[in-house]
Amino acid sequence: MERRAFIKKSAAAASVTGISMSGINAMAQPYKAANSQADFKMKFAPHLGMFKNHAGNDPIDQINFMADQGFTAFEDNGMMKKDIALQTKIGETLAKRNMTMGVFVIQKGGNLNNSLAAGKQEYIDIFLNGCKKAVDVAKRVNAKWLTVVPGGYQRKLPIGVQDANVIEALRRGAEILEPHGLTMVLEPLSDSPDLYLQRSDQTYMICKAVNSPSCKILFDIYHLQKTEGHLIRNIDLTWDEIAYFQIGDNPGRKEPTTGEINYKNIFKHIQNKGFKGVLGMEHGNSIKGKAGELAVISAYKETSNF
Known part of the structure; x- marks a missing residue:
C-alpha cells in the first residue's frame, strides 16, 4: 500500500x-530494526496472532517481527499443545533474538471439571502429570513460569477444606517443578463465579501456605480490576509473592489506553518497585488489521514513556 x-x-x-x-x-x-529494544522499559510479551497481519501466519516470523519492534519477551498459553519440533524451533528463535520466554499454561491442570479444590485423587493425578510434562516443554523453550488455574469452586465443601485441598495439590506440584527452577504462577480469574480462585489476597494466602519458590502469583491486571479494583494497593499488599503480570484494559480486554485502567501509572509503579520480570500482553487488538497492530505498539510506547 x-x-x-x-x-x-x-x-x-x-x-x-x-x-x-x-x-x-x-x-x-x-520500522526500526531489533536495536529499537530500548523503546520499551519493561519486558512486554506479545503472543502469537497479535501481529499476524504484518508478519504472516508462521510463528517464527511473528516472533521475529516482535523482536524487530523492540519487544524482549514472548508468551504462549498453548505451548504444550504444539508439536515438539515447533517448540524446539521457538526456543531457538527466542534465544537467537535474546527474548525471554513468558508463561505457558500447564494443560489439564485444574479447570471447572477437574478442580483441585475437590481433593479428588484423579484430579490431582491429572495436575501432577501435567507438571511433569511441562518440565520437558519448559526446557525446549527456556521457560521459567507456568500458569496454573486451580479450577472450579466446590459448593458442597466448606471453603477451608477447599483451601486445604488446593494447597496440598500445589505443594506436590511444587515438588516436581522446584528441582528444575520452574515456578507455577497462580492466576485468579474473573471469567465465572464458579471459579475457586478469584482474588489477589486469596492467592497470596495460598502461596504463603504452599511456601515454595515454585508457587507464586500471576497478577492479571485485567481480571483483578474486574473482581476487586484498588490495583496499586493490592499489588503492594501481595508484592512479595508476585512473579508475573498480565495486561488487558477494561472493559473490552484490549490494549492499554482503550479502557479505564491507568496503565502508565501502574507500569511506573511496578518498575519503581524493582520488577524485572515479564508482563504478558494477554489481550486482543481493539482495531482489526495492520492499523490495529500498529495501535497496539503505539499504546505500549505511550504507556511506558515515563
Missing part, C-alpha cells in the same frame, strides 16, 4: 480510537 493511501485509511481509524494524525504519521514510517 502506498504511504498516502495508508495515511488516509489510518486517519479513519484514528477518528475512532483517538490516535492523533502525528501518531499515524509516525506509525507510517518504516
